[in-house]
Amino acid sequence: PTTIYLKDYTPFGYLVDSVHLTFDLAPNATRVTSRIKFRPNPEATDRTFFLHGEELNLIRAAIDGEVITPEITAEGLTATVPDAPFIWEAVVEIDPANNTALEGLYMSNGMYCTQCEAEGFRKITYYPDRPDVMSTFTVRINGDLPVLLSNGNPSDKGEGWAEWVDPWPKPAYLFALVAGELIAHPGQFTTKSGRDVELNLWVRPGDEGKSAFGMEALKKSMKWDEDVYGREYDLDVFNIVAVDDFNMGAMENKGLNIFNSSAVLASPETSTDANFERIEAIIAHEYFHNWTGNRITCRDWFQLCLKEGLTVFRDAQFTSDMRSAPVKRIHDAIDLRARQFPEDNGPLSHPVRPESFQEINNFYTSTIYEKGAEVIGMLKCLVGDEAYSEALDLYFDRHDGQACTIEDWLQVFEETTGRDLSQFKRWYNQSGTPRVSVAEDWADGTYTLTLSQRTEPTPGQEDKQPQVIPVAVGLLGPNGDEVRVTKVLELTEAEQTFKFTGLAAKPVPSILRGFSAPVILEHDSTNAERAFLLAHDIDPFNRWQAGRSLAEDTLLRMITEEATPEADYLDGLLSVLRDETLDPAYRALMLGLPTQSELAAALHDKGITPDPMAIWRAAETLRQATAQHVQDLLPRLHSETLVDAPYQPDAEQSGKRALGSAALALTSRLDGGIKAAEEYAHANNMTQQLTSLSCLLRAGKGEAELAAFYDQWQHDRLVMDKWFALQVSMAGPETTVETASKLTEHPDFNWKNPNRFRALMGSLVGNHAGFHQTDGAGYALLADWLIRLDPVNPQTTARMCSAFQTWKRYDANRQALIRKQLNRIAETPGLSRDSTEMVSRILG
Numbered sequence: 001p002t003t004i005y006l007k008d009y010t011p012f013g014y015l016v017d018s019v020h021l022t023f024d025l026a027p028n029a030t031r032v033t034s035r036i037k038f039r040p041n042p043e044a045t046d047r048t049f050f051l052h053g054e055e056l057n058l059i060r061a062a063i064d065g066e067v068i069t070p071e072i073t074a075e076g077l078t079a080t081v082p083d084a085p086f087i088w089e090a091v092v093e094i095d096p097a098n099n100t101a102l103e104g105l106y107m108s109n110g111m112y113c114t115q116c117e118a119e120g121f122r123k124i125t126y127y128p129d130r131p132d133v134m135s136t137f138t139v140r141i142n143g144d145l146p147v148l149l150s151n152g153n154p155s156d157k158g159e160g161w162a163e164w165v166d167p168w169p170k171p172a173y174l175f176a177l178v179a180g181e182l183i184a185h186p187g188q189f190t191t192k193s194g195r196d197v198e199l200n201l202w203v204r205p206g207d208e209g210k211s212a213f214g215m216e217a218l219k220k221s222m223k224w225d226e227d228v229y230g231r232e233y234d235l236d237v238f239n240i241v242a243v244d245d246f247n248m249g250a251m252e253n254k255g256l257n258i259f260n261s262s263a264v265l266a267s268p269e270t271s272t273d274a275n276f277e278r279i280e281a282i283i284a285h286e287y288f289h290n291w292t293g294n295r296i297t298c299r300d301w302f303q304l305c306l307k308e309g310l311t312v313f314r315d316a317q318f319t320s321d322m323r324s325a326p327v328k329r330i331h332d333a334i335d336l337r338a339r340q341f342p343e344d345n346g347p348l349s350h351p352v353r354p355e356s357f358q359e360i361n362n363f364y365t366s367t368i369y370e371k372g373a374e375v376i377g378m379l380k381c382l383v384g385d386e387a388y389s390e391a392l393d394l395y396f397d398r399h400d401g402q403a404c405t406i407e408d409w410l411q412v413f414e415e416t417t418g419r420d421l422s423q424f425k426r427w428y429n430q431s432g433t434p435r436v437s438v439a440e441d442w443a444d445g446t447y448t449l450t451l452s453q454r455t456e457p458t459p460g461q462e463d464k465q466p467q468v469i470p471v472a473v474g475l476l477g478p479n480g481d482e483v484r485v486t487k488v489l490e491l492t493e494a495e496q497t498f499k500f501t502g503l504a505a506k507p508v509p510s511i512l513r514g515f516s517a518p519v520i521l522e523h524d525s526t527n528a529e530r531a532f533l534l535a536h537d538i539d540p541f542n543r544w545q546a547g548r549s550l551a552e553d554t555l556l557r558m559i560t561e562e563a564t565p566e567a568d569y570l571d572g573l574l575s576v577l578r579d580e581t582l583d584p585a586y587r588a589l590m591l592g593l594p595t596q597s598e599l600a601a602a603l604h605d606k607g608i609t610p611d612p613m614a615i616w617r618a619a620e621t622l623r624q625a626t627a628q629h630v631q632d633l634l635p636r637l638h639s640e641t642l643v644d645a646p647y648q649p650d651a652e653q654s655g656k657r658a659l660g661s662a663a664l665a666l667t668s669r670l671d672g673g674i675k676a677a678e679e680y681a682h683a684n685n686m687t688q689q690l691t692s693l694s695c696l697l698r699a700g701k702g703e704a705e706l707a708a709f710y711d712q713w714q715h716d717r718l719v720m721d722k723w724f725a726l727q728v729s730m731a732g733p734e735t736t737v738e739t740a741s742k743l744t745e746h747p748d749f750n751w752k753n754p755n756r757f758r759a760l761m762g763s764l765v766g767n768h769a770g771f772h773q774t775d776g777a778g779y780a781l782l783a784d785w786l787i788r789l790d791p792v793n794p795q796t797t798a799r800m801c802s803a804f805q806t807w808k809r810y811d812a813n814r815q816a817l818i819r820k821q822l823n824r825i826a827e828t829p830g831l832s833r834d835s836t837e838m839v840s841r842i843l844g
């Protein structure tokens with residue numbers, strides 16, 4: 001496979017003035033007729049006329065009306081063209097019904113739909129399929145289906161056809177077409193400058209009851225982007241379509257967002273509180289792309305974080321404003337540590353702006369998205385809120401309609417603030433998670449904090465340079481009062497000292513408040529200090545972090561020293577749970593434990609080979625001890641948080657349910673699931689139904705309820721995903737693989753559907769002790785299915801290969817078993833470019 005390098009970027013030799021496409025839809029033989037106006041690009045030197053095109057059957061090609069015979073390869077075609085403006089015409093035939101890769105034009109339940117990012121448009125017609133080639137598009141769809149949609153505004157329609165005009169120049173990856181029997185949930189929004197926008201959320205018949213929440217989320221997002229970023233919507237219609245077969249969450253096509261149905265359809269009966277929150281965030285994310293991604297796009301795919309990091313940052317701000325800012329920040333830190341840190345500290349580590357790739361689909365990663373967003377958060381923290389707003393205004397003004405780079409992005413900040421951001425830029429170029437270690441000194445009323453930073457070598461980057469790390473610090477006095485308010489220390493050297501003078505007593509520091517940088521903090525504080533912060537810190541993130549560190553410390557001691565659960569942790573937790581001034585959602589978060597995979601990473605960092613079973617036992621023991629320790633409080637926590645009012649998926653109600661569910665889970669450890677069975681019998685929403693069922697399964701019960709759940713929900717694909725996932729997630733370590741394997745034989749295991757595949761296989765991988773059983777059966781089962789899925793859907797297969805990325809943490813036996821499976825996948829004849837790249841990077 002060819003490697004593509006950032007340093008080799010050159011502009012395309014031609015500009016595109018307009019694109020006209022006609023689709024004659026037919027499941028196995030859709031005809032796509034294109035008429036494209038090209039002219040030489042004065043800024044380019046290379047005039048090779050190469051158009052991308054894959055799996056296309058070319059019927060006819062012409063330049064300025066004259067039929068030509070281009071040179072065709074598996075990647076595209078080359079033709080000789082005039083050194084002046086010309087019109088390219090082509091007719092191709094494609095086979096959407098047999099497109100199982102879900103890239104290009106494909107069919108899902110009889111509906112035609114597209115997915116063009118990153119390089120799917122080349123499977124629709126011949127085109128310079130690169131993000132820096134932008135053009136207006138006119139699309140005519142001929143098809144015997146009631147709903148025919150494309151980008152932009154509708155311009156005309158008749159029986160069996162519709163025409164759409166998108167006036168905003170866009171790259172081909174934002175092209176979309178949908179055709180099918182769909183039902184609209186309508187809505188309306190008036191922009192602040194008075195444009196009336198028609199909104200529609202299109203669903204399949206039967207899903208009408210699940211579209212109201214998404215529509216409201218869209219309106220809130222439109223309003224928020226006007227209020228906070230001054231960004232208005234720029235077309236007369238905005239369409240969202242729900243599709244069952246989809247490789248990722250959703251896609252921001254101009255004026256026609258396409259969503260995985262799991263990321264948009266919701267009802268209280270079928271969706272959990274977490275589903276609602278995720279849907280609200282994804283709708284916002286895709287909508288926000290209209291400015292950060294669509295109006296201003298990426299010059300090339302190496303700049304992917306330019307749109308993704310910024311848009312994740314914006315959707316996080318939105319969620320913080322709609323819900324609870326501290327809770328959102330804690331969720332984001334948990335997710336970053338669970339997903340991005342393992343990536344950044346393993347064989348798949350890559351910079352936020354990578355320098356090379358073989359398959360761009362493999363770079364839609366947590367590093368590009370979530371670390372990319374963290375980098376923007378740090379920039380905002382360093383320059384301040386006002387300068388951030390000014391820089392963003394300049395970015396939108398200056399670059400509207402352009403395809404940009406990270407250099408363009410940083411330049412607007414340098415110009416607005418006068419700051420030199422060359423060292424900050426290392427966040428984009430240097431991979432790996434920086435580790436910040438802390439040393440303290442106290443003498444004569446002066447508290448001295450010495451912070452050091454280092455980043456371990458990562459693939460292709462042996463030597464690391466110091467980065468600019470904003471470390472937010474506050475100091476607490478002996479009675480718990482804050483004696484120094486939060487100050488952002490700028491750590492720019494390998495080691496740096498900061499002094500706080502005039503203090504009456506040695507303070508307790510609260511370091512990295514608000515998780516001000518995506519780093520690993522190494523601070524040998526005592527458990528007494530952590531308990532002190534847990535009791536007194538006014539920074540909600542660090543208060544939660546203190547509890548988390550106590551939990552991690554006690555778990556690690558239980559694993560390595562056979563210690564018993566520590567009183568500091570259990571007592572601290574008890575007082576937090578008793579504190580009714582604290583938000584229930586926040587108290588629920590306090591009850592969380594580090595994941596077993598995180599504990600494995602922490603042990604590995606200490607030079608100890610993790611034993612998944614020992615980790616599992618410690619987590620179980622601590623949970624049991626916690627249940628006993630807070631036992632008296634559980635009935636109150638559970639009952640007070642049962643909501644009487646009609647179900648609302650808002651922050652307040654869902655926070656109460658989260659605490660209630662956490663209490664129920666602990667109760668089930670003491671009563672063997674009696675309360676959970678009662679709750680299951682009375683559950684009137686999916687959050688309650690699923691929580692109580694999971695408590696029952698964990699208690700080794702719930703067979704009857706599981707069967708009843710199946711009978712109740714077998715008609716609902718999204719709920720059935722939960723049914724599959726739950727059984728594998730809740731299985732004990734020894735039965736996980738057997739449970740998963742049996743479920744692969746279930747008639748409803750429709751493995752070609754990415755949601756169903758991920759529900760089962762993702763849960764297998766997420767069940768840490770089950771997946772890592774010493775016989776290697778978990779590894780073999782996953783590999784079998786990856787090998788089977790690869791020819792059908794390489795994108796989803798390749799993403800799931802990352803399940804093996806942490807393999808070098810484990811003992812020699814497990815390593816050998818995993819290596820065997822990785823080799824087996826690598827040696828599969830005809831393995832996709834996607835999976836080949838992933839497996840070879842993981843093997844190193």
Ligand code: HT7
Pocket residue numbers: 115117118246247248249250251252285286289308364
């Ligand atoms: N920009 C999109 C990324 C994407 C994607 C979406 C669905 C299917 C395949 C895809 N490949 C890339 C989604 C987003 O970040 O908003």
Ligand code: ZN
Pocket residue numbers: 285289307308311
């Ligand atoms: Zn995005």
